[in-house]
Amino acid sequence: MSINSSKHSLIFTLFLLFQLTSPITKALAGTPHLINFRSQNLYPESLAWDAKNQHFLTGSLNHRTISSISDAGIVETLISDTSLPENVTVLGITVDSLHNRVLAVIHAVHPLPPYNALAAYDLNTGNRLFLSLLPSDDQPALANDVAVDFKGNAYVTNSIGNFIWKINLQGEPSIFSKSARFTENPVDRDSPCNFCGLNGIAYVNNGYLLVAQSNTGKIFKVDAEDGTVRQILLNNVENLTCPDGVVLRSDGVVLVVSPEANKLWMLKSNNGWSEGVVYDKIDLGDEGYPTSVVARERDRMYVLYGYVKEGVLGSLGRESFRIEEVRSPKESEDENVWIYVMVGFGLAYFFYWRFQMGQLVKNMDKKIN
CATH class of the missing domain: 2.120.10.30 (TolB, C-terminal domain)
Structure with a gap:
């Protein structure tokens, strides 16, 4: 797996997470x-x-x-x-x-x-x-x-x-x-x-x-x-x-x-x-x-x-x-925490996927060589 490909995948993943969480963040931050x-x-x-x-x-x-x-x-x-x-x-x-x-x-x-x-x-x-x-x-x-x-x-x-x-x-x-x-x-x-x-x-x-x-x-x-x-x-x-x-x-x-x-x-x-x-x-x-x-x-x-x-x-x-x-300050805090958990889970999943793909590429290189 190339470095550029990993970077592009990371950018895409972060962009997707932002698109998913942005409406929720705006709703929470908006004026009552x-x-x-x-x-x-x-x-x-x-x-x-x-x-x-x-x-x-x-x-x-x-x-x-x-x-x-x-x-x-x-x-x-x-x-x-x-x-x-x-x-x-x-x-x-x-x-x-x-x-x-x-x-x-x-x-x-x-x-x-x-x-x-x-x-x-x-x-x-x-x-x-x-x-x-x-x-x-x-x-x-x-x-x-x-x-x-x-x-x-x-x-x-x-x-x-x-x-x-x-x-x-x-x-x-x-x-x-x-x-x-x-x-x-x-x-x-x-x-x-x-x-x-x-x-x-x-x-x-x-x-x-x-x-x-x-x-x-x-x-x-x-x-x-x-x-x-x-x-x-x-x-x-x-x-x-x-x-x-x-x-x-x-x-x-x-x-x-x-x-x-x-x-x-x-x-x-x-x-x-x-x-x-x-x-x-x-x-x-x-x-x-x-x-x-x-x-x-x-x-x-x-x-x-x-x-x-x-x-x-x-x-x-x-x-x-x-x-x-x-609006409830308590509930707003809980919802914001949940957004961060979603983002963290997404990043963790991405890096796990990246690690697995890296291992796959190494194994394929060993078989080819």
């Missing part, structure tokens, strides 16, 4: 996606991702609407339900892609008369499929967030009563899980979220729910069949601070966002969520009050900055809001 959008007095609290139509969905603190937001920040009113009581708030929303629906939690904020409901709308037509008033047995109630399972059952958290409603595919509601586990932990009365109990909720494919409790910082695992509850031990933190929105990524990682702590926690478990670990914590800044997080294709994470606290305190007139992609 920022979506600024404008809608007068929208103050959205919840965010969902509609994978079929490739846009975000949000509710509103002040309007009886669900809006779609494109990657370019174009806002369109997808659903306007004027048959709902005036001045209600559209809180948690989620997309039920298997049944082509969007589910929305409807709540009336004090001092308006109590009103807690779940509405379901067809994603194609915007027509309302049902409106289910949520029973509370004359107990205080604040319907907050919603998750849906593969059968179309929806689960809604009650942030004041600390229980979970279940609404089946036909819109029939019931009180589902009212475990004493939800009220056994002490509440810090000086906490800014002391009034808010069960909050963000996500359905896990194995047949259970993960639920965050804002005023204790606890995460609970709830059986989706019988409603039994166990508290998840997070073995490297005592509590999360005022957890709000919760979402499950396709790789099993759970994302939890806090508007009071301005943090995004990334949790994972290797034993079916008997316990878990916070393996990354991301600072979100202190402006915008991030209440909700979603994961879209390739598990890209997006956080909603809806300025809800500003709206709750009575401010009017804001029209600028944003959705921002968030």
Whole structure:
């Protein structure tokens, strides 16, 4: 084998490795996606991702609407339900892609008369499929967030009563899980979220729910069949601070966002969520009050900055809001290491191949001579 031939082979191999890894490197090094959008007095609290139509969905603190937001920040009113009581708030929303629906939690904020409901709308037509008033047995109630399972059952958290409603595919509601586990932990009365109990909720494919409790910082695992509850031990933190929105990524990682702590926690478990670990914590800044997080294709994470606290305190007139992609420094490090491993493996393979070819040439020379 000639020296020039080896050099050309090495150059070709390095060029091939560069071509393979360059798109990944550019993706990791690129600027996170920022979506600024404008809608007068929208103050959205919840965010969902509609994978079929490739846009975000949000509710509103002040309007009886669900809006779609494109990657370019174009806002369109997808659903306007004027048959709902005036001045209600559209809180948690989620997309039920298997049944082509969007589910929305409807709540009336004090001092308006109590009103807690779940509405379901067809994603194609915007027509309302049902409106289910949520029973509370004359107990205080604040319907907050919603998750849906593969059968179309929806689960809604009650942030004041600390229980979970279940609404089946036909819109029939019931009180589902009212475990004493939800009220056994002490509440810090000086906490800014002391009034808010069960909050963000996500359905896990194995047949259970993960639920965050804002005023204790606890995460609970709830059986989706019988409603039994166990508290998840997070073995490297005592509590999360005022957890709000919760979402499950396709790789099993759970994302939890806090508007009071301005943090995004990334949790994972290797034993079916008997316990878990916070393996990354991301600072979100202190402006915008991030209440909700979603994961879209390739598990890209997006956080909603809806300025809800500003709206709750009575401010009017804001029209600028944003959705921002968030990246994990921990995962970026791991991905970069993997790229270097690929390059190293390629070089090692090349030099091994070069050595073998050199040995082959020597053996052939010996036979010829």
